[in-house]
Amino acid sequence: MPKVLLNRIAAARSGDKGEGSNVGILARSQAAYEFLERELTCERMREHFAAINPGGVVRYDAPNIRVLNFILADSLGGGGSASLKTDAQGKTHGLAALRMELDVPQAVLDATPEA
């Protein structure tokens, strides 16, 4: 199976949500959505963001717009004005997610146009 970056089959947007951030993963095709629905688990995201988010991860699905919405519970170093971090709002967490390496079946890649 080809190893690709998540960015090949998805886009993303993120922002702050209290003391955590939300990371919306936007699948670039229906095939990509179905693949990510199976493979992009909360555990997978928790491992990927381990250095940034000591908290838990929750996922909500919106299949109508092909979005998997992840909440990283404690990713902002306290959040709001208590954070000392450069990215105190989690604005860059979406792009951080898209740097994840995934083994994606060729059929999914074939069904997903490149950006």
Place this chain on the structure above:
Amino acid sequence: MSSKEPVLIANGQGFWGDSILGPVRLVKEGPLHYLTLDYLAEVTLSIMQKLRGRDPSKGYATDFVAMLDRILPEAIEKGVKIVANAGGVNPQACRAAVFEVLRKHGLTGVKVATVEGDDILADLDALLAAGETFRNMDTGADLAAVRAAVTSANVYLGAFPIAEALDQGAQIVITGRGTDPGLVLGPMIHEFGWGPADLDKLAAGTVAGHIVECGAQCTGGNYTDWRKIPDMAMVGYPVIEAHADGTFAVTKHEGTGGLVDVDTVTHQLAYEMGDPANYITPDVIADFTSIRLEQERPNRVRVTGAVGRPATPTYKVSLSYQDGWKSTGQLTVSGPDALAKAQLCADIVWKRLAYDGYEYGPDERMVEFVGANVCHEGIAIQEATQASEVVLRMGVKGPDRAKVERFGSELVPLVTSGPPGVTGFAGGRPKATEIIGFWPALVNKDRIRTKVTVESV
């Protein structure tokens, strides 16, 4: 009921600090019925309470008044109505300032409304005595833990008071704290005569409001595939074409930069989202998993199918409280060996502070080497040791102001008493600033009285 359909509702200000060109160009460059503007971040109301405490004529968004000075003659002439949460904690004072602008431009007979009732700071003890707990929604903690430090308390009001102001003929509506989507939903309720039981329509207006609430973030700003976006400099701010049946389109003015397609709109739908099936506002619970997006033509996305469920009996309240002090500062460290030297600099700062009796716990201090994988820590494949220069960014926080302040005086000395190539100390010694903590809570709706008043100059 509206004589015009679709009703055109734009958002020209995504947050406090957004570009003034948003509203200026929206009024100038295309057809428009309503211009909505968001000036309130969570931290803003706490600052505004402080300003009003020092001067009873302050405590609102002065940027709004300066912006009106540029757009009002044209907006009034074109019949564009303005809905803004610029009132902060003092909507009446904001209206007085708007009257000054109207007089300056010789505009008479313009009706300006205020929506009040969101600011419950003065009523907090009475509400507690009446049985409201203001328990922290996230942690469950009792408000008693921070009661003495509370600096602001505001209810997120819904869209109906805005509609009421428009029903009374207001051309400018100034509110305090309300939901962001309410600024867009309010004009729809007014134009189409929707009621509290029109749940699917209220949900649709809420979805529309969410899509445009961050301005250009749905028209090509902050978009993953940024190379695809034409003329980002002249990005068009979003315009909703609203219909009485609750369907709407997202678009932007002809000839403006940016892009409106299913992707750019979906990006914004995913922004600051919690559970998409339960988007709770004071007006409705909107189900974002029910909607369909369709590209009708270039730069025009039609949204249909929104489903709503009855609103909850409570309002969300945002309380803020004084939560200690923080200080951050930065220096630039050039190569060769930029990262190694920056690491040494950080060690030096902590050692000098410790020598003087100032030690900070792991949760109270922060070091970043900007340029060497700060944003994507533990994720990016880094070649940080190769960086030509890095920005050393350090900070501390805690309850003791003097201890936080002391940190700031050990950063700049590195220029002459650290490794070579340390520069970029513009701005001088970092100062301690207040940390404003947030306390989300709920309050029963029947305890809150909203007040709409309309006056003309």
